[in-house]
Amino acid sequence: MKLFYGNITxxxxxxxxxxQQHIAKVLxxxxxxxxxxxNGEGALAHGKLYFEGKKALIEVTEVxxxxxxxxxxxxxxxxxxxxxxxxxxxxxxxxxxxVTEISFLLTEKTERKNLxxxxxxxxVIAASKQSLRFYFPQVNDxxxxxxxxxxxxxxxxxxxxxxxxxxxxxxTRLQIQKDICFLIGPExxxxxxxIQMLKEKQIKAVSxxxxxxxxxxxxVFVAAWGYEKMF
Numbered sequence: 568m569k570l571f572y573g574n575i576t577x578x579x580x581x582x583x584x585x586x587q588q589h590i591a592k593v594l595x596x597x598x599x600x601x602x603x604x605x606n607g608e609g610a611l612a613h614g615k616l617y618f619e620g621k622k623a624l625i626e627v628t629e630v631x632x633x634x635x636x637x638x639x640x641x642x643x644x645x646x647x648x649x650x651x652x653x654x655x656x657x658x659x660x661x662x663x664x665x666v667t668e669i670s671f672l673l674t675e676k677t678e679r680k681n682l683x684x685x686x687x688x689x690x691v692i693a694a695s696k697q698s699l700r701f702y703f704p705q706v707n708d709x710x711x712x713x714x715x716x717x718x719x720x721x722x723x724x725x726x727x728x729x730x731x732x733x734x735x736x737x738x739t740r741l742q743i744q745k746d747i748c749f750l751i752g753p754e755x756x757x758x759x760x761x762i763q764m765l766k767e768k769q770i771k772a773v774s775x776x777x778x779x780x781x782x783x784x785x786x787v788f789v790a791a792w793g794y795e796k797m798f
Contacts, residue, residue: 569602575610580627582583586699587623590616596623607695607703609634624702634701637665640746642794644670644715644751645786649678657783657790658687662694662704664787664794670707672715676755684708712750712761719748721769726750728757728772729784735774738789749773754782 577607582590582604582718596616604612604625611634614627640730643666647654654671661669669691671682676772690704695703723746727738750757750770757765765772 569596570699571599571602571604572607572692572696573604573608574614575604575612575630577630577632580604580614580625580630581613582625587621591618591621592624605696605701606748607692607701609636611701611703621784636702637667637797638745639743639793639797640667641665641743641790642668642670642746643750643789644672644748644753645751645787646672646674646677646782647679647682647709648754648782651679651682653783654679654682654782655687655690655785658706659694660787661790662691662700663698664790665700665797666704666793667702668705668707670715672750672753673709673711674753674761675754675758677741678689679710681724683711689708695746712757713764715750716764716768716770718769719768720746724748724750724770725763725773726752726757726762726770727761727775727789728752729779730756730759730762730772731774733762735772738773738775738792741773743793747793751782751785751789 571586598617600616602616602625611631613625613629614625617624617626643661691704693707723744727749735743775785
C-alpha cells in the first residue's frame with residue numbers, strides 16, 4: 568500500500584499539498600498507479616492516481632470512514648532531550664509501535680526549554696504513513712510536570728525512574744489497561760522533589776530493568792512494551 572495524507576469526506580478526497588509534491592517530484596509516480604489516502608483520524612480511501620497540471624489527485628474506488636485502531640490508549644509523557652535528534656528518534660519509533668498520545672514534560676532537569684512542535688507533528692505523520700497507521704498519535708507541546716499532573720488519572724498513570732532505593736514495580740508484571748500513561752524523566756532523571764510530588768499524587772513507579780536507560784531508550788522501551796501487550 569502506498570499511503571498518503573489528506574482530507575476525506577463521504578464525497579471528496581483531497582491529498583495534502585506536501586504529499587502531492589512528494590508524489591510528483593520525489594516518487595515520480597505515474598497516472599493510474601494505485602494509491603491510498605488517510606486523514607489520520609481513521610478514514611481511508613483507495614483509488615488511482617491522476618494529475619491535473621501540477622496537482623496530484625485520486626480517482627476514488629473505495630472509502631472507509633472508520634478503520635480498526637489499536638485497542639489501548641497508550642500515552643507517553645517524556646522530557647525532551649538536549650539533543651533533539653534523540654527525541655525525534657523516540658517519536659518516530661513510538662509512532663510505529665502504536666502509541667496514541669505523546670506529551671513533553673518540563674521538569675527541573677529538562678535542558679531543552681522549547682520544541683518545534685509543528686516539525687515533530689510532521690514527523691509523526693511521516694512515521695504513521697510509513698507504518699500504515701490510519702490514526703495518527705496526538706502530540707502535545709511542552710508542559711510543566713506540575714500542570715500535567717493536574718490532568719491525569721493516578722490509577723492509570725505510572726512513572727519510570729532510576730531511584731532504586733524507592734519502591735518500584737517491574738513493568739513486565741504490569742497489565743495493560745484500556746487507558747494507560749507513563750511518565751519518562753529527563754537526562755539526570757526526575758528530582759527527588761518531583762518523585763515526592765508523584766508519590767503524593769499516588770502515581771505508582773515502575774522499573775524498566777537493571778540497566779540505566781537513556782531517556783529516549785526508556786520511551787521506546789515503554790512503547791515496545793505496549794505494542795507487545797496489544798496483540
